[in-house]
Amino acid sequence: MDIRLNVFNMWAKEWNAFYCYRRATLLSTLIYCSHVNDGLSPEALDVMLTEGRERNAARGITGILLFDGIHFVQLLEGPAPRLDALLESIRRDPRHRNVVVLLQDNGPCRRFDGDPCAMVDLRVLSPEQVSSMIHDRLEERASQACSDDRVFKVLMWYALARGTDHIVEGEDALCWRLVADVPAVIHEVTAESGQNYKFALQPIVDPIRRVVTSFEFLMRSQAGGSPEPLLAAIPPGRRHLLDLESKTQAFHLARRLGLNNIHLSVNLLPMSLTDIPGSVERLVDQIVACGLSPSQVMVEVTEQEAISSLKAFSGAIKRLRRAGIGIAIDDFGAGFAGLSLLAEFQPDKLKIDRSLIRDIHRSGPRQAIVRAIVQVSVAMGITPVAEGVERLEEWCWLQAAGVQRFQGYLFARPAVGQVPAMRWPERILSHGVLPEGAL
Ligand SMILES: Cc1cc2nc3c(=O)[nH]c(=O)nc-3n(C[C@H](O)[C@H](O)[C@H](O)COP(=O)(O)O)c2cc1C
Structure with a gap:
């Protein structure tokens, strides 16, 4: 009995010490x-x-x-x-x-x-x-x-710190409301038969000028979900070919929707560019065959796949540039290549990953990172784009930090086979005062 009591006491002492440590x-x-x-x-x-x-x-x-x-x-x-x-x-x-x-x-x-x-x-x-x-x-x-x-x-x-430059503050989101803007013509386009994927459109916008600057064509499974399981199920050699060839359908859709005078973005896995012989030439052929111009098109390079050969990738980038096709780094800040990819080649656009944008108006670390990205972009002549913007507060802060291009549910959700309805921010209060005629 005594031994048990001793063991219990020892255990209690240990536990107490651990508890104090935890506290x-x-x-x-x-x-x-x-x-x-x-x-x-x-x-x-x-x-x-x-x-x-x-x-x-x-x-x-x-x-x-x-x-x-x-x-x-x-x-x-x-x-x-x-x-x-x-x-x-x-x-x-x-x-x-x-x-x-x-x-x-x-x-x-x-x-x-x-x-x-x-x-x-x-x-x-x-x-x-x-x-x-x-x-x-x-x-x-x-x-x-x-x-x-x-x-x-x-x-x-x-x-x-002196002055106020060390703190960026967005305007009060309560000064703004969102107004719906239904596109002039909504085309319902049915997916081409025989394909197990389709494309959704999501605009990239300049909300202050109320301008759609481009449409991203997002690949979707027939059920409307992410194409990743679909692509992952295909052996690597054929996966990259499908990735490249699927863009034909996106360009056809753009043509049928009458998007002849606006920029179009398509996503490509880096290895679809490096591992498919003549990849850039094939892409240009697809664009021209659909009656579009290569200078209308921007290739968004996802960072989902590590770029196995930077040399081959740089070669493909040069060929894209020679053809007049723009280049964007997608999901910047969330992937494998990050800053080294940016040091190696400078894209036209840098799309800042949604994980950095979420709740940015409340997060000091995210603000510091995005401010640095904007500064780097400006110094290199690159346009930063904020992805995944969902709240007016996020937009207000990003706008104050110098970002002018946005993509996200706040402005438009992706719509399969059609131009989605838009929402634009409209000022309702100017520094806490209602503008004339607002009521
Ligand atoms: C800049 C600033 C600093 C504050 N610092 C404290 C603080 O250190 N401790 C505190 O109890 N309240 C502080 N307050 C007040 C709190 O915001 C809050 O009014 C208070 O905790 C009572 O909260 P409750 O009404 O939810 O109980 C501060 C307010 C401001 C504006």
């Missing part, structure tokens, strides 16, 4: 930035800080708040569930808007342990004073490690 590791750190709303007086700010201080102390939350008169940047540390709950409250708070999470991570210990809601007023302090004030508030251990601490570096980047 310690569940410490979460969050940094967000936001835009203050008009009407927050200095007195109201003081009240907000006093209340925040009391609540944080009761919940084991510590941190620091930077304010430059326009933006708040707040670092918060505490137990993960409590921090998540506080973030939800902060998001709903009408005293500010555009809450963007810059960093959310776990760590073994706190950086700030003193005043649970200390504010550093960037309006009245020099960068040196800001820096020493933040260093003074750091825990000793954090202070020693701060030069290698990612959390600290993010905080200091915002603490020492």
